[in-house]
Amino acid sequence: xxxxxxxxxxxxxxxxxxxxxxxxxxxxxxxxxxxxxxxxxxxxxxxxxxxxxxxxxxxxxxxxxxxxxxxxxxxxxxxxxxxxxxxxxxxxxxxxxxxxxxxxxxxxxxxxxxxxxxxxxxxxxxxxxxxxxxxxxxxxxxxxxxxxxxxxxxxxxxxxxxxxxxxxxxxxxxxxxxxxxxxxxxxxxxxxxxxxxxxxxxxxxxxxxxxxxxxxxxxxxxxxxxxxxxxxxxxxxxxxxxxxxxxxxxxxxxxxxxxxxxxxxxxxxxxxxxxxxxxxxxxxxxxxxxxxxxxxxxxxxxxxxxxxxxxxxxxxxxxxxxxxxxxxxxxxxxxxxxxxxxxxxxxxxxxxxxxxxxxxxxxxxxxxxxxxxxxxxxxxxxxxxxxxxxxxxxxxxxxxxxxxxxxxxxxxxxxxx
Amino acid sequence: xxxxxxxxxxxxxxxxxxxxxxxxxxxxxxxxxxxxxxxxxxxxxxxxxxxxxxxxxxxxxxxxxxxxxxxxxxxxxxxxxxxxxxxxxxxxxxxxxxxxxxxxxxxxxxxxxxxxxxxxxxxxxxxxxxxxxxxxxxxxxxxxxxxxxxxxxxxxxxxxxxxxxxxxxxxxxxxxxxxxxxxxxxxxxxxxxxxxxxxxxxxxxxxxxxxxxxxxxxxxxxxxxxxxxxxxxxxxxxxxxxxxxxxxxxxxxxxxxxxxxxxxxxxxxxxxxxxxxxxxxxxxxxxxxxxxxxx
Numbered sequence: 001x002x003x004x005x006x007x008x009x010x011x012x013x014x015x016x017x018x019x020x021x022x023x024x025x026x027x028x029x030x031x032x033x034x035x036x037x038x039x040x041x042x043x044x045x046x047x048x049x050x051x052x053x054x055x056x057x058x059x060x061x062x063x064x065x066x067x068x069x070x071x072x073x074x075x076x077x078x079x080x081x082x083x084x085x086x087x088x089x090x091x092x093x094x095x096x097x098x099x100x101x102x103x104x105x106x107x108x109x110x111x112x113x114x115x116x117x118x119x120x121x122x123x124x125x126x127x128x129x130x131x132x133x134x135x136x137x138x139x140x141x142x143x144x145x146x147x148x149x150x151x152x153x154x155x156x157x158x159x160x161x162x163x164x165x166x167x168x169x170x171x172x173x174x175x176x177x178x179x180x181x182x183x184x185x186x187x188x189x190x191x192x193x194x195x196x197x198x199x200x201x202x203x204x205x206x207x208x209x210x211x212x213x214x215x216x217x218x219x220x221x222x223x224x225x226x227x228x229x230x231x232x233x234x235x236x237x238x239x240x241x242x243x244x245x246x247x248x249x250x251x252x253x254x255x256x257x258x259x260x261x262x263x264x265x266x267x268x269x270x271x272x273x274x275x276x277x278x279x280x281x282x283x284x285x286x287x288x289x290x291x292x293x294x295x296x297x298x299x300x301x302x303x304x305x306x307x308x309x310x311x312x313x314x315x316x317x318x319x320x321x322x323x324x325x326x327x328x329x330x331x332x333x334x335x336x337x338x339x340x341x342x343x344x345x346x347x348x349x350x351x352x353x354x355x356x357x358x359x360x361x362x363x364x365x366x367x368x369x370x371x372x373x374x375x376x377x378x379x380x381x382x383x384x385x386x387x388x389x390x391x392x393x394x395x396x397x398x399x400x401x402x403x404x405x406x407x408x409x410x411x412x413x414x415x416x417x
Numbered sequence: 418x419x420x421x422x423x424x425x426x427x428x429x430x431x432x433x434x435x436x437x438x439x440x441x442x443x444x445x446x447x448x449x450x451x452x453x454x455x456x457x458x459x460x461x462x463x464x465x466x467x468x469x470x471x472x473x474x475x476x477x478x479x480x481x482x483x484x485x486x487x488x489x490x491x492x493x494x495x496x497x498x499x500x501x502x503x504x505x506x507x508x509x510x511x512x513x514x515x516x517x518x519x520x521x522x523x524x525x526x527x528x529x530x531x532x533x534x535x536x537x538x539x540x541x542x543x544x545x546x547x548x549x550x551x552x553x554x555x556x557x558x559x560x561x562x563x564x565x566x567x568x569x570x571x572x573x574x575x576x577x578x579x580x581x582x583x584x585x586x587x588x589x590x591x592x593x594x595x596x597x598x599x600x601x602x603x604x605x606x607x608x609x610x611x612x613x614x615x616x617x618x619x620x621x622x623x624x625x626x627x628x629x630x631x632x633x634x635x636x637x638x639x640x641x642x643x644x645x646x647x648x649x650x651x652x653x654x655x656x657x658x659x660x661x662x663x664x665x666x667x668x669x670x671x672x673x674x675x676x677x678x679x680x681x682x683x684x685x686x687x688x689x690x691x692x693x694x695x696x697x698x699x700x701x702x703x704x705x706x707x708x709x710x711x712x
Contacts, residue, residue, distance in 0.1 A: 072675045079464045096678065100465045192570055193658035244549075245570050245659070259550070381677040385484050389661045398660070 028312045030319060031084040032062045033077075035070040039271065040137070043331035051322045058315050078102060078309065085310040086319065088136060090302040092379040095217075097305075098127035099377035104306040107131040109317035113324045120372045121340030124301040127375060133303025134320040136328075138340035139266040140299040140363050140370045141203065142284040149184075149261040162232060165262075165288040169241035172261040182240060188252075188260035189236055191245040197391050198383055199298040200264060204229030206296035206371050207289045213374035219382060219412040221405045228290075230394055231401045238397050245396055256280070266300070267338040267363050284362035286369070299370035301340060338363045378415050386411035458684035468681065475685035484661060485669050485686060489693070491576065492665045496644035498580035499587070504636055506584065507591030512625070514592070515599045525596070529589035536586065540653035543582045544569070547654075569655050572662040579650050579663055587643075591636050598632030599625070638701050645694050666690050 036044055041064070048060045063084070065073060071093050077083040089097060097103060107130050114122050117135050125133035145159065155168045169186030176184045190196035202212055210225035220226065236242040243254050252269060254260035256277045263269075264287060273280060287297055304323060306316040322328075329344035334353060338360065344350060345364055354361040373379065390408040393399035399407075458475055460468035479485055510528060514521050531539060546552050547568035555565035568578040602625065610620045648667035651657060657664030657672075666686065674683035 075464055075675070075678065097465075100463055100678070102465055193656045245567065381679075384657075384672055384676060388658065392658065392660050396659075 027057050027059070028315050029059045029061055030086065030310075030312060030316055032060055033065060033070075033074065033084040033087045034062065035065050035067040035088070039335040039337055040332060043328055043335055043337075046331055047323055047326060047328040050326060051319055054322070055315075055318070058318070060319070078307065081309055083307045083309050085312060085316045086304055086306055088302050089133060089305050090137075091300050091373045092376075092383075094124060094133060094301075094303060094305075094373070095127060095375040095377045096380060098132045102305075102308055103127075103132040104308055104310060104313045104316070105130045105132060106134070106306060106313075106317045106320065109314070110134055110320055110324070113321065116324050116343045117340050118342050118367045118370065120299055120367075120370045121301050124372045124375070125303040125305075133305035134324060135301055135303050135340035136323065137302040137332075138299050138338055138367065138370070139268070139301075140338065140366050141199065141264050141266050141287065141297045142362055142366055143287050144255055144263050144265050144269055144282050144284055146255070146258060146261045147281045147283055149258065153261070159285060159288050161288050162290045162293075166232075166235065166239075166241070169236060169262065170239060173241050183259065185243045185254065185260045186241045186262060187236060187243075188254040188263040189233065189242045190251055190264075191237065191242075191395055192392060193388060194251070196251070196264075197395070198387065199300075201226075201230055201233055201391065202371060202374075203264075203287055203296055203298045204232055206298075207287075207293040209294055211371070211374070213376050213379075217374065217376035217378070218416065219376070219386075219409060221387075221409045221412065222402070227401050227405060230391070230405065232290075234395045234397065234401060237395050245392075255282075267336075267360070270336050270357075270359055270363075282359075284359050286362075286366050295366070295369040297366045297370050299367070299372055301372045333360075336360070338367075340367075342367070376416075378412075381415050382412045386415060454684045454687060457681050458688050460681045461679075462681040462684075463678045464680050465678070471681070475682045476689075478682065479685055479689055484664065485666070485689075487661055488664045488666050488669045491661075491663060492645055492647065494576055495580060495583075495647055495665065496641060498577065499583050499644050500637065500640045502580075503584045503588055503640065504591060504633070507588050507636070508595050508629075508633075510588065510592045511595035511599055512621070515596055525593070528592055531586045532589040534586070536649040537653060539582070539586050540650045543578075543650075544654055547578055570659055572660045575655055575659055575663045579647075579654060582654075583644075583647070583650060587640075591640070594632055594636055595629065598629045602628045634701075634705055637705060638698055641697050641701060642694055645690065645697070666693075 032048075034044065044062075048062060052058065052060060071089075074083060074087055074089075089103075111131055113134065118138060121135035121138045125131060125135055143159065143165075149172060150168070153168075153171045153174075155171050158164055159168055165187070172184070172186035173182055174184050175182050190200055198212075205212055205223075205226050208225035208228060210220075210223050212219065212221060212226060214220050237245065243251075243260055251260075251263055252265055252272060255263035255265065255269075256272065258277075258280065269284075273282065286295055289295055304320055306313050306320070310316050324341070329339040329341040330347055330350055333339050333344060333350055339345065345354070354364065376382065387408045390399070390404040390411075394401045394404040457468060459470060459472060461471050461474075462468040514525055514528075518524075546554050549555060549565050549567050549570065552568070554568065559565060566574055568574050606624050606628075607620060610624055615623070646667050647665050648671065651663050651665050651668045652671065655663040657668050667690070670683050670686045670690070673679045673686060
């Protein structure tokens with residue numbers, strides 16, 4: 001009896017010590033800052049809830065900011081050592097911040113996820129061969145066309161080449177109220193200080209097989225292709241076939257108000273048209289290419305990155321993986337957002353969704369031909385100080401295109417040096 | 418006498434104690450950051466990496482920075498456009514409202530309201546006023562046969578458009594200062610002038626204007642300092658374009674610091690602005706301050 005009792009005590013003691021010996025996962029709190037739109041926010045909140053459920057020891061504290069000034073806040077928070085663990089970073093901020101070593105290298109944690117994403121999107125999250133961010137958004141550009149206006153002007157269905165586009169734009173430009181002033185334009189193109197001027201120029205250049213920055217981040221603005229692209233762009237203005245410079249700050253307004261029959265736009269048009277102009281019948285087509293050119297478009301990409309000051313980089317990388325492998329991208333697609341994830345678009349429920357939304361499907365169709373923002377850490381400065389004024393001058397016809405690009409190239413190189 | 422010096426010492430200590438909180442705050446929130454910025458102006462500093470001493474390189478770069486030099490010229494253009502016109506309009510309004518008019522209070526309030534309205538809100542409204550297609554300005558001009566202008570999109574019109582908007586916004590403040598100045602002029606002087614048969618213009622020229630010189634000088638100095646710090650309306654309405662025709666010194670500082678992450682260079686630009694404003698204030702004081710008789 002005593003022996004039995006002793007054995008029982010030993011067994012119980014062993015069981016208890018095993019219980020105490022089991023390593024409890026240390027509770028971790030991840031801080032996320034973001035500037036998501038309401039449509040994007042829902043998907044993120046669901047993902048956070050699902051991640052916390054799947055990882056009970058990790059809690060996520062999320063703080064939302066307006067987009068304007070978000071990166072100023074991030075920078076100053078980083079300098080003050082109070083940056084979040086994770087934040088979304090977009091366009092030229094990615095190479096700029098990566099160059100300063102702000103992000104954690106998550107290559108070892110997520111490099112196997114590359115095949116989930118379209119190449120341009122995944123590439124945007126890499127810097128000098130290392131993965132510094134996982135894509136969460138990809139917004140390619142397509143050509144929106146007002147079908148009624150095209151039919152009325154007798155412009156056919158074929159808008160495949162640069163010549164088709166220029167001819168159509170010319171036919172669609174008119175004085176609708178006979179007051180001697182053109183008030184309806186064939187095409188609405190960005191101009192002036194609009195951030196998309198560079199993007200559209202990039203598209204026309206890429207369609208000839210060239211880029212505006214080489215693989216080392218050096219600007220190459222003076223190639224024949226770059227000059228042809230900017231000249232083609234400028235011709236729309238000189239022929240009066242596009243909304244004049246300064247016509248309106250937001251391009252989409254001209255399309256929504258039927259002041260322009262066509263417009264190069266991104267997936268934001270999918271949200272705005274039903275709200276602002278539900279009666280306009282429009283379709284989306286790939287941006288026309290030059291004869292013997294290659295299909296190409298531009299896509300702005302956003303990535304989730306882990307900050308160097310994070311005390312929990314492994315857990316943060318775990319969240320990045322969860323965003324990829326879970327339902328986050330599917331939820332974004334259902335909220336009307338285009339996704340950088342090719343795997344998400346292959347899900348049966350998403351395919352079914354796309355069948356009912358052919359316009360969204362058009363954006364998906366051009367994802368593979370998309371190029372993203374050049375990965376030059378000097379891009380913001382080059383755009384603002386070297387390129388913008390020269391592009392403006394070329395588009396307004398104040399300076400010949402070759403001269404404008406020559407000047408821009410010199411200024412850009414001096415910035416890099 | 419020992420008691421007297423002890424008393425004076427006590428009084429002095431009390432004085433220092435009273436000004437101490439303000440001086441400490443001023444030191445911590447102004448002197449220290451300014452000295453910090455001065456140090457940073459001699460460094461390469463990207464806010465996320467430690468400052469790296471580079472001596473005078475930032476200042477040398479300033480001298481060959483065409484865009485910064487253009488920004489200085491644009492800022493000077495803005496100042497020359499806003500200061501004299503704004504002061505003249507403010508003086509006219511102040512003289513007109515310095516009477517026992519009915520609704521004088523209403524008019525003073527109306528002219529002062531833009532002053533206290535946020536520049537961001539004002540800029541957004543004026544973006545619509547200047548809109549080439551839907552803006553009320555082009556609509557009204559169209560009624561009198563003037564063709565629509567690309568106010569903010571044409572290099573010739575963009576800065577004058579910003580100047581006009583800034584004058585509209587700021588005239589109320591100077592008007593109130595002039596009103597205060599006018600109300601400080603004794604009525605007996607006007608009575609005496611009336612008795613002597615002086616006309617309105619003679620009264621203004623020989624009584625009002627000379628006695629308003631202290632106010633005028635103050636407005637001139639403060640307006641000069643303020644106009645050289647123009648930023649919000651440029652940032653919101655034109656982002657420095659078109660063709661860099663509206664970029665200003667503070668806009669360049671903002672871009673260098675928060676868009677290009679070049680805090681060191683931005684600090685050097687800020688000190689260049691300080692030197693410029695200091696020089697202008699000295700010129701104002703030298704050439705106009707001497708004409709002011711505060712007695």
